[in-house]
Amino acid sequence: MSLRYAVMGLLVDRSGSGYDLMQRFDRSLGNVWAASQSQLYGELNRLADNGRIEVTSEGPRGRKEYALTDLGRAELQEWLSSTEGKKPRRNEMLLQVFFFALLSREQAVERLQRQAEVAAEEHAALVDLSESVDWNADSDVLAVSGQLAMEYGLRLRTMEQEWAQWAIRKIAETNGTNGEGGAGSR
Amino acid sequence: MSLRYAVMGLLVDRSGSGYDLMQRFDRSLGNVWAASQSQLYGELNRLADNGRIEVTSEGPRGRKEYALTDLGRAELQEWLSSTEGKKPRRNEMLLQVFFFALLSREQAVERLQRQAEVAAEEHAALVDLSESVDWNADSDVLAVSGQLAMEYGLRLRTMEQEWAQWAIRKIAETNGTNGEGGAGSR
DNA sequence: TCCTTCATGTAACCGGTTACATGATTGT
């Protein structure tokens, strides 16, 4: 149930409508926590119902401007300091890795090579993004914090590339019991 | 819908009952793809219904032994080579980081310190696990692949520690516009 | 006998996704 905190967080320094928030999600925040439109509107109503946010004004076409209440702010602040209980890890790529024995060495290496490329592309995309952002002039909330998140992303992608290269070497140096084709290759 | 592949993967080299698979999940695989008991039994029935796996024998107390069919194996093999379409990233910790502006510098540093500790603990847990596993004698499927996944985990946790330390330094060197208390601290 | 483990299943609920529905306002 982290969406509620994401929504509240986006309302910390400036209020806005659901429509506004949608765009703030795409821009920057979407990289760490995505939300769909339908999900967002539902959450806004729920948060308003129990007093975490409130409608401060109504605009042109049914537009409702939401602002964070003191209650909401307090709750958000409390959550910020908490270390989250670990939920089940799920990594689809590693799941594939687990069953590499079904592939030939060549196929496995190819797959890992592609993974390294994907990581490199994602790294490049982050660099692009970071260059397109004005880290100083932007809203207070995103100024420093954005850089921390960005750095995490950069390091993660770098690590993935290095890991993939390491894995390729590891596979290469495994003296092949099966020279080719793991199992019935159809 | 990766659970189906996880299930099929576990049936590659040895068949087993739902109960068996549950234990295989906990042991090793659970670290990259978790599954609950109720989910598993449902998936087994579905996979059997459309011919990806089949009941090869029925044992003592309603026990059904499942084995992978050729169709299932072919499908799994195909999936193994594919690069997954990226689904929305979600990282709760980074979501918190995004709103650090609401915390005082001290609180933020404390939070990051705790994060570094969590990463260190998880790293240690992985080391323990890797020492408890006999990497050679184990089933073929998990022999090399398990090491690759393990290495990924180790590198990830190391990266997280280093990042947290970096972030703490970064925050420290930010000349404080707000010496203490981000906002109304209640 | 009785407890533990083996073994499979169902039901309620929750968060999230996709797609659809609706309509007001603004700018060209």
Place this chain on the structure above:
DNA sequence: ACAATCATGTAACCGGTTACATGAAGGA
């Protein structure tokens, strides 16, 4: 007049979680 954008909402569906229900078999 018309298209684009602003703006909010509903419904169907899906994967996953938690909890409950049921009972057979094996070992002390």
